[in-house]
Amino acid sequence: MDPAQLAVFALLIGVILGGSAVLLVATAYRMRDRAAVQATEDIPPGARDVLAGMDDAAVVVNPSGTVLAASMPAEAYGLVVGKNLPDDQLMLLLRAARAGTASAPLMMRLHRGRTQVRDVSARAQAISGRLVLLVLRDVTEQERLEQMRRDFVANTSHELKTPVGAVSLLAEAVESAADEPDRVRDFAQRLRAEAERLAGLITRIMSLSQLQSDQPVQMHDVGIDELVDAAVGAQRLPAAAAGVELVRGAHSGAFVRGDAQELGEAIDNLIANAVAYSPAGSHVGIGVKVEHGVVEIAVADQGIGIAEDDQERIFERFYRADQARSRRTGGTGLGLAIVKHAVQRHGGEVRLWSRPGQGSTFTIRLPEAPAPEPNRPGKHRGKVAHGGKAKTKKSSTKTAGRKDTGA
Secondary structure, three states: OOHHHHHHHHHHHHHHHHHHHHHHHHHHHHHHHHHHHHHOOOOOOOHHHHHHOOOOEEEEEOOOOEEEEEOHHHHHHOOOOOOEOOOHHHHHHHHHHHHOOOOOOEEEEEEEOOOEEEEEEEEEEEOOOOOEEEEEEEOHHHHHHHHHHHHHHHHHHHHHHHHHHHHHHHHHHHHHOOOOHHHHHHHHHHHHHHHHHHHHHHHHHHHHHHHOOOOOOOOEEEEHHHHHHHHHHHHHHHHHHHOOEEEEOOOOOOEEEEOHHHHHHHHHHHHHHHHHOOOOOOEEEEEEEEEOOEEEEEEEOOOOOOOHHHHOOOOOOOOOOOHHHHHHHOOOOOHHHHHHHHHHHOOOEEEEEEEOOOEEEEEEEEEOEOOOOOOOOOEEOOOOOOOOOOOOOEOOOOOOOOOOOOO
């Protein structure tokens, strides 16, 4: 091999050895940097700014569960910088994230503050070798609404099943008694009653659904005296049949802004409810007054009253404080829920006073509106078509456990 070839060969050997050395050094540096990252507990750049802008509770924690950084809402759950995670469920989620097995959010119940227990969706994600990001989203309200939806579907199915089953049985009875006119007429009357009950229940469900929608209220000047007079007139015949006297207070001349149909049905429902739960020989009083810019429509009875435990739930859909009595009176369990929602849609509330054996007083409170000028656009004197059954209502506050009569 001549000297030129030796020189080229030596050069190649040098390049190979030099490249290998550089590669080894670079690899060593990378391994050192990686080990440093895995060992460090420094918060990544920008992470604190992200946490500061989050509406959910979120924290960065180290392997021992110590909170290193936190969003503002996290403190309510006891997630405070410098302290350990306060719940064993969160520690298990932390370990799963570090092991690479935490993927889908987990549902858990955590304390918020000293007394509240909230449903949260918790998720964990490793953001470095030693740090894990925990994010907690409060889903309590979503869970409550979902439970209400499930209850509504279950209750509606149950309520519909009774009249549908009765209609089917009565239809069979009519068929079997075809040669007995008297029995056919009796069955036909009962069949009509069940069909009316079914139609009333469907109408009330649709009314409540409409009240709970986002559709805005059609605002008009509504005369409260006209609404009360219409509701009292619609309930005079059922009250007389039950032996209950309706006593109408003096006219107030008050006006509110809202939908006369919805408000009229709310008042009608309360009067019908009072009549259904009043004994024969008693009276139901209906009065209107205005105080400090608030119109109050009170319906007071001398009926069975409402137990204190039931007063918090009486405005729930399908809730009945007295199941047996409500069945006898034909109640659907929707009337007071309709009252609640109708009044709430008008910026008002419903208050309740009740004592078992002493009767109940439901009071609708609505913001007063100025009396309309003659021929002013949007004026509505508040006449409502009542058919003995009220449509939809809305109310807001605490109410009590008088049973909805389905009026």
